[in-house]
Amino acid sequence: DGGITQSPKYLFRKEGQNVTLSCEQNLNHDAMYWYRQDPGQGLRLIYYSQIVNDFQKGDIAEGYSVSREKKESFPLTVTSAQKNPTAFYLCASSSPQGRTEAFFGQGTRLTVV
């Protein structure tokens, strides 16, 4: 089955720690995205990548980093510089022509302890 797999489903981070969220897709999509979801604020774009080895900042990139070494993978690192990292993180992918829907993973809930 084609789709997007995010792992882990739940993640706990100590203050000052960096953590990496995994996102893998087998849809052969060129474009991938990371969104952050907070209650009452909808989904906000963190980073997106249109092609391997290239990515752009979204609206709330501060305190986050990404890499795109493979077409199938787009990991997100939440660094210690992100002051309020507790949120639900969603990864998505779409075709490069922008004419098809964006498919979302099941999300990772990150909690700072």
Place this chain on the structure above:
Amino acid sequence: QQQVKQSPQSLIVQKGGISIINCAYENTAFDYFPWYQQFPGKGPALLIAIRPDVSEKKEGRFTISFNKSAKQFSLHIMDSQPGDSATYFCAASIGTGTASKLTFGTGTRLQVTL
């Protein structure tokens, strides 16, 4: 700056009733308007989408109405069912040959009561 405004924030509808969620946008370059449905603890899934060259699109019980001049679009859920209880997001994007970077509304939590 919020480019897509969504209302209401929450909505309670009786089973069999009509649920209506509204969105307004600012950027006239947007050319793709999807609606996503999200259940608790899950990722959003595309429900229905419209492009600005049509004023209405219907898929089963779900209809999008689009008013280009007013820069508004809405989702109508006919014969609402308890299984429709979820959070609904409108979104907009510019999809001309680039990645469809979606701008989302803030979401509407729908509860359908028996």
